[in-house]
Amino acid sequence: MTGQVRGVQLARLLGQWHALPGRRRSPDYAALAGAVRGLLADGRLPLGVRLPAERELAEALRISRTTVTAAYxxxxxxxxxxxRRGAGSWTMLPGNHRVASTGLWTPLDDRDMIDLGAAAPAAPPQLLAAARAAAEDLPRYLGGAGYHPTGIIELREAVADGYTARGLPTSADQIMVTSGTQHALDLVLRLALAPGGSVLVESPTYPNALAALAGRRARITTHGLAADADGWEPDLLLGSLRQTRPKLAYLIPEFQNPTGHLMPAALRERVVAAAHAVGTDLVIDESFVDLPLDGTELPPPVGVYDRHSRVISIGGMSKAYWGGLRIGWVRASAPQVQRLAAVRVGVDMASPVLDQLVAVHLLAEADAIVADRRVELVAQRDALLGALAHRLPDWRVTVPRGGVTLWAELDGPVSSALARAAEEVGVRLAPGPRFGLDGTLERFLRLPFTLPAADLVEAVGRIAAVRYDLDRTGRQRWREPAVIA
Known part of the structure; x- marks a missing residue:
């Protein structure tokens, strides 16, 4: 069990569950049960969490207890x-479901599902050759125990060279290799954030970052991003830092997930200065930094403006290379890296040596691999944009300058309902509320363009069909009252 959700909390997550399109005039208890299943399906309600008592939820939703009893x-x-009588009710995984690659649960028979819930591409063709070369390199490591808490030196040097090439001089002592970017974030939070500490995040933001913060019981405040190309409003962001004075701020300046925004250089410098002034450490997620599109020029890394070890950068190889290669990293001061390594020993000891060797060979071919990836992503992005313009012209989409996702503003607050309906026709979606707090962002949907163009076009066609059905089935039909003479 992971905890308990109170009635008011669940009510906020459920939002306008009783007024969502597509209810097909189902009874209130069935609509409520369906809304709870939707929260479970998209990860906003964890497995193993204790739901509020029937009376408590009924009071929070202002409905009858009978309706909640029937829904449960x-x-x-x-x-x-x-x-269990007298003990409560807990969410669980249905027997005909499994945990999917996204970390969410899914039906066992979803093998033909078009999955737009995960924003990560397939492996590059160079991976197999890199794996063979790594296996040939492995014997020189076999004489030791194989534990390298900060990572093997070849990989740390390769990652450090990448930062130096971007204009941020970095040594191998400033790099710690992790088992993916999410692992890097988890370790940073363990080191830098006490349970219940305050954190500033963007809204919307990466759902798994919110989950990691929830695991630390963080007190979260948000800075709302604009839906247009500008993204951050500088005075509001800096004002939030000065007013809330959080212990940490988690930001994604390169092609922000999910909006695709790119933070300008001037704001990066101001954010670092403001963070230092109020004593805030900045955790900068650079997961998409390798993927500028259409010739977009990247600003300097945020760490360029750091003079006081306030910036901790995290990144990895999931987006430009392959998510199955669980390689991430932290860039920080050398003393911070050593403290992170000490924390890590109590978690997972070290990353696999063979995977790190594969990463070394892939990074040696980074120019070719990343160039091919960018060409592929541009073609897929344009196919997705074209399909949306043709089938769903009322949706508003800002073309991202990089990254792998579109952030679509829908023609109504139907994101969760649309995700549930799309699942029925073989398309998995990540509804807007997954990227925020307390059920907000129902007018938005994240659409990654990491699948083949044909799959993206087919997915949009299915989404458009169920979007039309939501309107058709959700509309009330009023009749003239019968005259009784």
């Missing part, structure tokens, strides 16, 4: 809830 009973019948 329906969830037990479908395998989404386990109850």
């Amino acid at each position: 009973r329906h969830l037990r019948e479908t395998g989404h809830l386990a109850s």
Whole structure:
């Protein structure tokens, strides 16, 4: 069990569950049960969490307890809830489901699903040759124990060289290799954030970052991003730092996930100065830094403006290379890296040596691999944009200058309902509320362009069909009252 959700918290997550299009005039208890299943399906409600008592939820939603009782009973019948008299009810994984690659649960028979929930591409063709070369390099490591808490020296040097080439001089002592970017974030939070500490994040932001912060019981404040190309409003962002004085701020300045915004150089410098003035450490997620598109020129790394070891950068190889290669890293001061390594020993000891050797060979061919990836992403992005313009012209989409996702503003607050309907026709979506707090962002949807163009066009066609059905089935039909003479 991971904890308990209170009635008011669940009510905020559910939002306008009773007024969502596509209810097909189902009873209130069925609509409520469906909304709870939707929260479970897209990760906003974890497995193993204790739901509020029936009376408490009924009061929070201002509905009858009978409706909540029936909804809970329906969830037990479908395998989404386990109850024990006198102890409560907990969310659970239905027996006919499994945990998917996104970390969310999914039906066992979803092998033909077009998955737009994960924003990560397939492996590059160079991976197989890199794996063979890594296996040939492995014997020189076999005489030792194989534990390298900060990473093997070849990989740390390669990553450090990448930062230096971007204008941020870096030594291998400033790099710690991790098992992916999410692992890097988790270790940084363990070191730098006490349970209950305050954190500033963008809204929307990366869902797994919110999950990591929730695991630390962080007190989260948000800076809302504009939907247009500008993204951050400088005075508001700097004002949030000065007013809330958070212990940490988690920001994604390169092709922000999910909006695709790129933070300008002038704002990067001002953010670092403001963070130093109020005593805030900046955790800068550079997951998409390798993927500028259409010739976009990148500003200097945020760390360029850091003179007081306030900036901790995290990155990895999931987006430009392959998510199955669990290689990430932290760039910080050398003393911070050593403290992170000490924290790590109590978590997972070290990353696999063979995977690190594969990464070394891939980074040696980075120019060719990343160039091919950019060409591929531009073609897929343009195919997705074309399909949206043709099938869903009322949706507003700002063309990103890099990264792998579109942030679409829908023609109504139907993101969660649309995601549930799309699942029925073989398309998995990440609805807007996954990227925020307390059920907001229902007018938005993240659409990655990491799948083949044909799959993206097919997915948009299916989404458009169910979007039309939501309107058609959700509209009330009013009749003239019968005259009784």
